[in-house]
Amino acid sequence: MTTSTTTTTATISNACTGGEVYTTQLLYLTLTATLPWKKYSFNYTAPNITSATILFSLRNDPLDWYLDDITITDSSGIELLSNGDFELGDLTSWTYCNPNNAAHAGFVGSSTPHNGYYSYVDGSVNASDYLSQKFTVAPYNNYSVKFWLSANSDKSSFALVSITS
Numbered sequence: 001m002t003t004s005t006t007t008t009t010a011t012i013s014n015a016c017t018g019g020e021v022y023t024t025q026l027l028y029l030t031l032t033a034t035l036p037w038k039k040y041s042f043n044y045t046a047p048n049i050t051s052a053t054i055l056f057s058l059r060n061d062p063l064d065w066y067l068d069d070i071t072i073t074d075s076s077g078i079e080l081l082s083n084g085d086f087e088l089g090d091l092t093s094w095t096y097c098n099p100n101n102a103a104h105a106g107f108v109g110s111s112t113p114h115n116g117y118y119s120y121v122d123g124s125v126n127a128s129d130y131l132s133q134k135f136t137v138a139p140y141n142n143y144s145v146k147f148w149l150s151a152n153s154d155k156s157s158f159a160l161v162s163i164t165s
C-alpha cells in the first residue's frame, strides 16, 4: 500500500514533539484484530524546510507493538535514517520520550524482529510514548517512507505516525 500525503497542518506541541510548525500525519491506526507484520509505505513531500522528524507514538495496554525496518529515502534512493532496523541492539540515533512515565514503555528487544535480531517493542500503558529521529530534507522534495509494524493485541492500542518539523 502506498499512500500519498500532502496535508500539512499546524499541531499542538507537547514535551516530546517540541515546537513544530508542520505535521503531516502518515498513519493513525486503532486495532480491531491482532496485526501480523505489515509493510506501510508513504510518499512525503517536504514543505519549505531543511530538516524533519519522523515520530512514532504508540500505546498498547494489554500487550505490545513491534516496529522494524524503518527507511526514509530520497529520490536517489539514499537512506536518511540511521539504525532504522534497530540492529545496533539499542536506540542509537533515535530519541525516546515517555512524558507520562507510562509502564511497559518502548525499548529495543530481540523477541520479535521482522528482520535480523532486533525490533522496537512498545507496550506503553494508558498513554503513548514517542520514538523519533530527525533527518535532512530539501524544500519541496519527495521522500519515500516505509516501515513494518505488527501487534499482538487487538484492543486499547493505537499507533500514530507523523512527520513534523
Ligand SMILES: [Ca+2]
Pocket: 068, 069, 085, 086, 087, 113, 114, 115, 116, 117, 118, 119
Ligand atoms: Ca531488525
